[in-house]
Amino acid sequence: MKFSEECGIFGGVSTNYPVAPLIQQGLFVLQHRGQESAGICAGDKDLYIYKNKGLVMEVLNDRVIKNIRGKLGIGHVRYSTQGGSDSTHAQPYAVNYLGEKVAVAHNGNVKSAVDMRKKLEKQGEVFLTTSDTEMLLKKVIRELCKTPSEWTFEEVGRILTENFTGGAWSILFFVPGKIFAYRDPHGYRPMSLCEAEEGVFVSSEDTSFQMLERHLVYHIEPGEGVEITRDGYEIKRFAPEMPSKKCVFEQIYFARPDSNVFGRNVYMSRVELGRKCAIENPVEADIVVPVMESGFAPALGFSQQSGIPLQMGLMRNRFVGRTFILPEQYMRQSSVRRKLTPIIDVVKDKRVIIIDDSIVRGTTSREIVRMLRQAGAKEVHFRSASPQIVNTCQWGVDIPTKKELIANKYEDVDGIREFIEADSLAYLSLEGLKEIFGHEGWCYSCLMHD
Ligand code: SF4
Known part of the structure; x- marks a missing residue:
């Protein structure tokens, strides 16, 4: 994220x-x-x-x-x-x-x-x-x-x-x-x-x-x-x-998994996001790999639902700060590789489903797909455990401008798939997200067009 x-x-x-x-x-x-x-x-x-x-x-x-x-x-x-x-x-x-x-x-x-x-x-x-x-x-x-x-x-x-x-x-x-x-x-x-x-x-x-x-x-x-x-x-x-108007991204990404936020345990919610994503977006593959840390719980849910084994195919360097701390685009790209490293023996010759909590600019996702391919993955299927982010936030979350959001740059998901160079790409639907959290009582503004 x-x-x-x-x-x-x-x-x-x-x-x-x-x-x-x-x-x-x-x-x-x-x-x-x-x-x-x-x-x-x-x-x-x-x-x-x-x-x-x-x-x-x-x-x-x-x-x-x-x-x-x-x-x-x-x-x-x-x-x-x-x-x-x-x-x-x-x-x-x-x-x-x-x-x-x-x-x-x-x-x-x-x-x-x-x-x-x-x-x-x-x-x-x-x-x-x-x-x-x-x-x-x-x-x-x-x-x-x-x-x-x-x-x-x-x-x-x-x-x-x-x-x-x-x-x-x-x-x-x-x-x-x-x-x-x-x-x-x-x-x-x-x-x-x-x-x-x-x-x-x-x-x-x-x-x-x-x-x-x-x-x-x-x-x-x-x-x-x-x-x-x-x-x-x-x-x-x-x-x-x-x-x-509870911010749904507190559940998807911000809060710690061991917190109970808005009456729900964050870890359990994220597992459910992964399960739902697997129901909506099945794909044949050999392993499910999380983008650590916040992709772990949804990847576990995806794995449980699909029966495809979860593997730690990407190692996270725990001493590197989160990606967004670096302000410039070129620095952000290089920081992905400093933060995540593929475990070659896990992903080589495998059809990999990679699970992340969301896709914002798409540059991190593309770096991850490239890394996995370089490590020998046969296929890379990307799944986002949240819907497309299409709008900015007026309530304290620093989402990039609408123009920078990858979901606004392409007419359809296939355009984004091509950009991130994945074999397939799918998002959890907004309807699916609302079925988990509820249709009322939550802020979903950044997931909806004006
Ligand atoms: S717009 Fe998105 S990030 Fe901002 S409060 Fe609403 S759900 Fe949270």
Whole structure:
């Protein structure tokens, strides 16, 4: 896979120990959601912040974490979908206001950000970054005009709902003595809560709670949030129920297989995608080979359904970052070969079905087909465990422009097959995808033409 995911957030209040090491570990588990920068804000009433470009364990290393005190905190891993990618854009984003500090960490994308920003600038607001997160915080500050310790969960939720409904925001606020967490009324991005011996925490993905003792997990609904203090927590609805728009790509690609997202285990969903793909797109072959990592579960499903054995025909170099991190096309192509290597003894003289979670630009897929042929594969049949991606995303996922998407470059699948040089190519149908997840309640926008 080949398009960029968004961000991850983790925060909460610890009981007996400083919160920083728990946030460090929580963010480490969420590293797959953003590898550009990492950051933490923690304290009690006062606030210490540390953030920079880099991976969690580089930026928030043990030396840094040891010096961050306090039992309340929020943290963030970032992949930039809006705003720049330098260290000033790292989150959490914090400001001083009326003698107090307030900070915010955001996963998602605010559709109305550009217009709102212009409006605020005309009113004299100054921005240090181009990110929608700063704009969001400054809008809240302007509306409330009082010291952050006086802010209430309900007031902040009302401002978010009135101004940013339609956007995607799973968001954490640190105000003195309190953490506020909100999931937008359409619920594009996931958010879960955990009550454990170590404290109460909120995270983009519930698998990050597995490090905690005796945890009890609650999946926060769209339009719901939670207020956490040293005295406890309360789950509250801050916005009326609206049609839910859960991002289906959280299930297909973004989230970790060991997470339960939107009420479904991600690994199990992906196995089902593969099974469905095998039912819809059978082909005679000798082995099924996954594009690691996210192609593994669908390949297993394809293999189980078709009876064709699963083989690890492509080895992944675990020390190479994900393909999309490299910004230029020529760099992306070479990085595929740095990331994946065929196991010649497995694929030589075989009819291979290669399974990937999706096809975006098609260049990765073509490199894989070429590699397999060079390794001696007799036939290469490509199967995508998701439908064609034909549209961009306005909710925080950095999909290439419509023109760059391979599905828009050719009139039919055979044109794409020729481009990727496969013997056959087929996608899971949109109808098949909806049969798995449901016709309602999900965002399928990037899989549908305008
Ligand atoms: S457009 Fe696609 S990537 Fe964006 S939120 Fe919807 S399903 Fe997810």
